[in-house]
Amino acid sequence: MRESNKGLFSIITSALLALIGLFLFFGGAELLFLGGSWFYILAGGVMLAAAFSGFKNPKLAARLYAALLLLATIWSVVEVGFNIWGLEVRLFTLIGLGAWLLLPWVWRTSDNWLTDKREVLGSVVVSTLVVVASCFSSYSIDGTVPADRMAAQGQSDGAAEGTVPQDWAAYGGTVGGDRYSPVGQITPANISHLKRAWVTRTGDVQQDGEGTVAGPDQGHEFNLELTPLKVGDTLYMCTPHSWVMALDAKTGKVKWKFDPKPATADLDKNVYLACRGVSYYHIPDDIQTSCRNRIYSPVADVRMVAVNAETGQPCDDFGDHGFISLRQYLGHVPHGFHFVTSPPMVAKNRVITGGWVFDNQANFEPSGAIRAFNATTGAIEWAWDAGHTPETWKPGADDELTRDTPNAWGVYTADLNLGLVYIPTGNSPPDNWGGSRRPFDDATSSATIALDIETGERRWTYQTVHHDLWDMDIPSGPSMVDLPGPNGENIPALVQSTKRGEFFVLDRRTGQPVPGYPVEEKPVPTAGIAPDDRVSPTQPYPTAMPSLTPPDLKESDMWGATLLDQMICRIEYRQSAYEGQFTPPHVGKTTIVYPAFYGVVDWQGITIDPQRKLLLANASYLPFRIRLEHRHVLEKDGTLPKWDGKGEEPAAKGDALSVSPDYGTPYIAYTNPWLNPLQIPCKGPVWGTITAIDLVTKKIVWQHPVGTTRDTGPMRTHNNLPLPTGMYNIGGNIVTKGGVVFMGATADDYLRAFDLATGKVIWRDRLPAGGQATPMSYEQDGKQYVVMAAGGHGGLGTRSGDYIIAYTLDNAPGAQAQ
Numbered sequence: 156m157r158e159s160n161k162g163l164f165s166i167i168t169s170a171l172l173a174l175i176g177l178f179l180f181f182g183g184a185e186l187l188f189l190g191g192s193w194f195y196i197l198a199g200g201v202m203l204a205a206a207f208s209g210f211k212n213p214k215l216a217a218r219l220y221a222a223l224l225l226l227a228t229i230w231s232v233v234e235v236g237f238n239i240w241g242l243e244v245r246l247f248t249l250i251g252l253g254a255w256l257l258l259p260w261v262w263r264t265s266d267n268w269l270t271d272k273r274e275v276l277g278s279v280v281v282s283t284l285v286v287v288a289s290c291f292s293s294y295s296i297d298g299t300v301p302a303d304r305m306a307a308q309g310q311s312d313g314a315a316e317g318t319v320p321q322d323w324a325a326y327g328g329t330v331g332g333d334r335y336s337p338v339g340q341i342t343p344a345n346i347s348h349l350k351r352a353w354v355t356r357t358g359d360v361q362q363d364g365e366g367t368v369a370g371p372d373q374g375h376e377f378n379l380e381l382t383p384l385k386v387g388d389t390l391y392m393c394t395p396h397s398w399v400m401a402l403d404a405k406t407g408k409v410k411w412k413f414d415p416k417p418a419t420a421d422l423d424k425n426v427y428l429a430c431r432g433v434s435y436y437h438i439p440d441d442i443q444t445s446c447r448n449r450i451y452s453p454v455a456d457v458r459m460v461a462v463n464a465e466t467g468q469p470c471d472d473f474g475d476h477g478f479i480s481l482r483q484y485l486g487h488v489p490h491g492f493h494f495v496t497s498p499p500m501v502a503k504n505r506v507i508t509g510g511w512v513f514d515n516q517a518n519f520e521p522s523g524a525i526r527a528f529n530a531t532t533g534a535i536e537w538a539w540d541a542g543h544t545p546e547t548w549k550p551g552a553d554d555e556l557t558r559d560t561p562n563a564w565g566v567y568t569a570d571l572n573l574g575l576v577y578i579p580t581g582n583s584p585p586d587n588w589g590g591s592r593r594p595f596d597d598a599t600s601s602a603t604i605a606l607d608i609e610t611g612e613r614r615w616t617y618q619t620v621h622h623d624l625w626d627m628d629i630p631s632g633p634s635m636v637d638l639p640g641p642n643g644e645n646i647p648a649l650v651q652s653t654k655r656g657e658f659f660v661l662d663r664r665t666g667q668p669v670p671g672y673p674v675e676e677k678p679v680p681t682a683g684i685a686p687d688d689r690v691s692p693t694q695p696y697p698t699a700m701p702s703l704t705p706p707d708l709k710e711s712d713m714w715g716a717t718l719l720d721q722m723i724c725r726i727e728y729r730q731s732a733y734e735g736q737f738t739p740p741h742v743g744k745t746t747i748v749y750p751a752f753y754g755v756v757d758w759q760g761i762t763i764d765p766q767r768k769l770l771l772a773n774a775s776y777l778p779f780r781i782r783l784e785h786r787h788v789l790e791k792d793g794t795l796p797k798w799d800g801k802g803e804e805p806a807a808k809g810d811a812l813s814v815s816p817d818y819g820t821p822y823i824a825y826t827n828p829w830l831n832p833l834q835i836p837c838k839g840p841v842w843g844t845i846t847a848i849d850l851v852t853k854k855i856v857w858q859h860p861v862g863t864t865r866d867t868g869p870m871r872t873h874n875n876l877p878l879p880t881g882m883y884n885i886g887g888n889i890v891t892k893g894g895v896v897f898m899g900a901t902a903d904d905y906l907r908a909f910d911l912a913t914g915k916v917i918w919r920d921r922l923p924a925g926g927q928a929t930p931m932s933y934e935q936d937g938k939q940y941v942v943m944a945a946g947g948h949g950g951l952g953t954r955s956g957d958y959i960i961a962y963t964l965d966n967a968p969g970a971q972a973q
Contacts (some may be wrong), residue, residue, distance in 0.1 A: 164260040169209040172220075172252070175719070176202030182722045186780030190730035191710055194230050195722050198223060198249075213262035214271070220256060221274035224249050228282045234711045235367070237289040240364035240880065241711070246282050248718040252556025253279040294841050294881070296858040298910045300849075304767045305894060311645045312573060312765035314635035321934035326432045326498050327760070328931070330887070331635030332568035334762040338931040339892030341938035343910045345964060346895060346918045352940060352963040353407035359394035360946075361955040364523040365428060375422075377955060378429040379760075379946020380886065381498070385933040386435050386448075390942065391458060391464065392959070396422070397454045399462055399831050404935040407961055413460075415478070421456035424491025426513065428455065431566065431758070431928075435464065436501040436891050446470035449530070449668060451506055452679030453495035457481045457488065459508065474533030475818065481510060484538065485521040486555040489803050493521045497758075500567040500576050503608045504530045507576055508565040513624070513823060515585040515815030519800045522555075527576055527611055535613030539578075541599045547611040559583050559627075561600040565758050570647065570663055575614060577649065577663070578604040581628030585817040587781055587824045589622055590688040595623055603633055603651045603659075604664060615666030619653050621691035624739055626752035635663060637770070638850060641670055650763065650850070655736070656703030656755030656774055657696065657850070672699050672853070679737035683744070685783060690739045701848050701855045702753045703755050703774045707735035708747065713853045714839030715831050724837035727829075731780065742783045742822065747829065748756070749838070751779035759887030759929055763850075764911070770848040771890055773861060773900055775883045778829040779836050784820045789814070795823065809811035840880035843901060845888065846915055857914035862901030866953065877903070886953050887929035891939075899926025899943050902951050904958075906930065906943045922960070925953025938963050 180199025186194050201223040205413060208216035227249050235241030246426055256262065256275045263271050314331020317323060320338065327334050342347060348663040365377040383392040383402075390402040397417050422428070432454040438444050461473040469477020481495065482488050492513040499508040505527045512520050515614075539547050542557030550556060561580045569576045577738040580603075583596035592600075601620040606613055620627045633649035640646045640658070649663040660672035668674050676693035684690045696702075710728050715721035732738055733747040740746045755774045762771040789795035795803035798818045815824040829837045836842070846858040846886040862882025868875030886900035895917075896909040904925055908918040927948035932941045941962045947955035 160455070164258065165209055165213065165262055165766070168261050168769050169206040169788040172202045172209070173206035173250075175626070176200070178205055178719055179722065180578060182726060186722065186726050186729060191724065191729045193727055194227070198227065214264050217256060217262055218274050220253065221278040224253050224275075225281055226735050228285050228654075233284065237292050239286070239289040239292060240674065240714065242286050242289050244714050244716070244721045244839065245718060246286055250279055250286070253282070257471040264315050287595070293861050296855055298855070298857040298913070300767065300769065300856055304769075305912055307766045307768075310766045310768070311637035312638055313570065313647055314566050314765065316572065318688035322382075322387070323933045324435055325384070326382055326434070326566050327568065327634070330500065330502060330569040330571060332566070332632055332635050332760060333636065333765055334887060334889045334929065335764055336889060336891040338934045338939045340934070341891060341895055341941070341964060342893040343895060343912075346908055348964045349908070349918055349941075350965050351920070352961045352962060354961075355402055355407040355409065355481065355959045357394050357400060357928065357957040357959065359396050360957050361374075363918060365920065366955065367951045374548040375425055376427045376429065376949035378948045378950065379428060379930050379944070379957065380429050380431045380732070380948070381433045381927045382943055383944070383959070384433060384645065386930065388462070388935060389464070391433050391435060391450050392434050392944075393452045394957070395428040395430060395946070397430060397452070399433060399450060399452045399460065399467065401464070401467060402959065403693040404933065404940070407959065411471075413462050413467045415454045415458070415460050417454050417456035417458075418514050420490050421494065424481060425455055425494055426491065427496060427511070428498045431496055432498040434498040434501040434506075436530055437620050438531055439504060440807050442504070444470075444472055444531055446472065449473075449498055451501055453498070453508075454478070455494055457494050458705050459495070459499065459506065459528075463509050479528060479533040481508070481526075484535070484550045484554060484556050485524070486886075487800070488521045488557065492516065492804075497566045500569055501530055501570055502569055502576070503574065504531050505536060505608055507567060507608070509578070512562045515587070515826075516804060516819055517800060517816070517818035518559055518584060518591045519819050520559050520584045522557050523560045523581070523583070525563060525606065525611075527608075532658050539606055539611045539613065541595045542593065546613065559596070561596060565629070565631045566760070568635065569608065570635060573647070573664060574608050575663070576608050577606045578606060579629035580604060582623050582626065583822060585815060585824065586626035587624055587815070587826070588685060588688055588783065588817060588820050588822050589624055591686065591820060601627055601629060603629060603661070603666070603867060605663070617651070617659065617661055617666045618819055619651065619657070619659060619695060620655075621694060622689065622930050622950070624688070624690065625737070625748055629653060629764040631753070633661070634761050634763045634890060636763045636765055636768070636850065638669060650761060650770060652756040652761045654752055654754050654757060655750050656705070658700045658702070658761070658770065659697050660700060660751055660850070668697070672697065674698065680734035680739065682734070683732050683741045683746075684739040685742050694737055699853050703772060703844070703846060704736065704750060705755070708749055708778065708838065709732065712839065713837055714835065715837070716833050716835045720831040720835060721832050724831050740781045740824070744783070745780050745782045747778055747780055749778035751777060753779070753828070756883065761884070762888050762890050762896075763892045766892070767854070767911075768850045769890075769911070771845070771852055771888055771896060772848070772882050773843065773845045773888055773898060775843050775885075776838065777836060777842065777883060780829050782825045784825070786817065786821060789823060830843045843881040843884045845896075845898060845909065845914065847911070859914045860900070861907070862905075863903045865903040867902050882953060885927040885948055889930050889932060891932055897930045897932070897941055899928060899930060899945070901926075902953055904945075904953060923954070923958050924956025925951065927951055927953060
């Protein structure tokens with residue numbers, strides 16, 4: 156019986172090695188033919204030889220495998236050094252097979268186990284020791300903010316003028332978007348005493364058909380991306396289904412809830428169900444109104460509502476009994492083609508908004524024009540329309556704004572002293588082919604644009620990507636900061652983050668780079684562009700500021716769960732068009748886009764400590780792939796219905812669900828995150844970081860991976876080992892006077908606190924759902940609170956919920972408000 160078991164295990168072993176060897180050999184042959192690594196075909200050949208030797212000469216088979224494992228270890232170290240993630244994917248599969256060969260029932264020729272297994276045992280031990288040694292490598296940039304900078308106070312902060320320090324009265328803390336709280340009760344010294352003060356559930360939960368987006372007719376992303384406001388003793392917020400709510404700032408008790416009941420036709424078509432926040436405004440005392448303190452909130456059916464901040468009832472003198480339609484002046488708007496997910500900028504009696512336009516559907520989509528409405532009455536005051544002459548005008552009831560212009564869907568920021576609002580623009584649709592773009596589209600896309608708040612006049616434009624073919628739209632308004640000038644003066648500056656991971660430091664008065672923060676035009680790839688499109692030969696790079704842009708990919712960067720799916724990624728890399736950042740989308744050939752349009756830094760923007768002059772940014776790293784194809788092929792066989800823009804967009808069929816139809820253009824576009832068959836990213840860790848940059852010295856102070864794989868496993872499962880890979884994140888961070896940085900955002904469902912001086916995690920709390928939002932902080936009755944919305948994110952696949960969670964210190968020593 157024992158001998159029969161030995162024979163069975165030996166047969167299983169040879170069969171297993173033969174299967175893996177065949178896969179590696181033929182895949183390796185393809186990879187070698189494409190100009191890639193020789194290792195995989197060699198490994199496959201050796202495994203096949205060992206598999207067949209195992210039947211007649213098990214000792215030779217074991218020696219062959221032992222030699223392969225040693226060779227793999229040497230090759231791995233040469234290719235990636237002592238990088239744990241690079242070694243893990245190369246060696247764990249082979250070490251695991253080696254461990255199988257150490258079983259006493261496999262490939263035995265004598266009664267002495269050690270005699271039979273000596274070579275394999277030695278190879279397994281050597282390879283394992285190399286992997287263990289790599290565990291001590293660091294992926295951090297360690298540093299410390301100097302003590303004098305940590306203690307800095309009294310610095311100029313134009314963005315905070317006129318604000319109440321105890322409140323959080325705008326989405327970014329202030330309209331300047333610095334995300335800094337001047338409340339300093341919570342510090343690294345007492346944060347161990349930070350506890351939950353209250354938990355409130357909004358009641359707005361994910362419904363059937365909502366969750367992870369799978370196309371225009373297969374569900375909708377349900378995302379709680381909310382940052383509440385705090386004014387006086389009340390928190391104000393919105394929910395994914397457009398409810399507007401007020402909570403008691405001390406207890407979390409719901410004061411009022413208003414449901415504007417968005418139209419079902421829009422909810423059924425909207426790709427995203429999200430609301431990042433609301434806006435608060437006090438109507439000037441010299442204007443007559445019965446509704447002076449107002450909350451303005453977007454509604455999912457393309458309306459804006461103004462409600463009384465005290466009662467939650469619509470303000471009757473605003474628009475049509477509290478509502479204005481954002482469809483007006485846009486002409487034909489198919490359901491789902493336009494809605495607003497970000498709070499409007501409300502200042503100087505203006506409500507300023509743009510909105511999201513359905514990406515990549517056509518080149519005749521609704522206008523991306525910016526509109527300003529009277530904050531009291533809701534009447535249109537001006538529209539900034541890049542395609543109109545003049546570009547700033549007041550449309551009449553029957554006028555239509557220019558279709559298909561660049562839109563601005565993120566949060567806007569402002570300098571109230573200068574009277575300017577800063578607009579972060581996207582592209583004229585579609586994103587990946589620009590052959591039909593007009594000169595005014597190209598001049599105003601992927602740019603920061605300064606408009607006069609009261610008149611809408613354009614003061615300046617600064618473009619961060621020329622003729623954008625990669626969806627590198629600017630997803631968040633810039634953050635204000637006053638910086639020391641060369642002659643000791645204060646320069647009113649702004650820092651504009653981008654999806655590329657670059658930071659442009661501009662004079663917010665003129666839009667020109669601040670002295671000492673130059674920007675250079677550098678050559679970028681131009682080959683392979685669609686024949687009826689063009690590409691800019693250069694792109695702007697802020698050369699003095701540190702960049703979070705990742706290095707260009709190499710074949711050796713490819714990753715997976717095993718050596719097998721990693722090889723697939725290497726083959727795909729070699730098959731793709733890729734010459735580094737800004738490789739133009741190709742027709743008929745897959746193009747790698749990295750960094751990609753999910754960010755390095757996405758809609759969360761950045762945080763600036765105005766006292767210590769530090770910039771804080773969390774970043775994500777995930778490549779995407781694009782392929783353009785001639786549209787007539789899919790239209791000819793009926794896979795993609797034809798459409799001329801009249802009526803509703805036709806329901807996509809078959810494979811068209813994974814396609815950007817780009818109606819009106821010669822092409823369709825296939826666009827997907829670059830994952831292998833196991834749904835593992837083809838680019839290995841680190842996938843998420845948090846970084847502190849000194850805005851004065853222009854150097855990185857510290858940078859650390861943030862987040863683990865606890866809630867993200869192969870095949871998109873939600874249970875995994877908590878590997879410290881750094882994790883994809885959606886949502887921002889904040890910083891406080893007490894020297895603590897708070898951040899949710901990561902896909903492993905934690906709220907974390909970091910020591911501002913070093914970036915080290917000093918506290919964390921497990922959230923009941925994904926925290927894909929930006930936290931906020933305030934003071935109420937002498938206590939500092941930190942609030943986090945935990946409701947999950949359909950696109951990231953985190954757990955869904957409806958939680959608003961507040962934290963404060965217990966009765967700790969030194970817990971006095973400052």
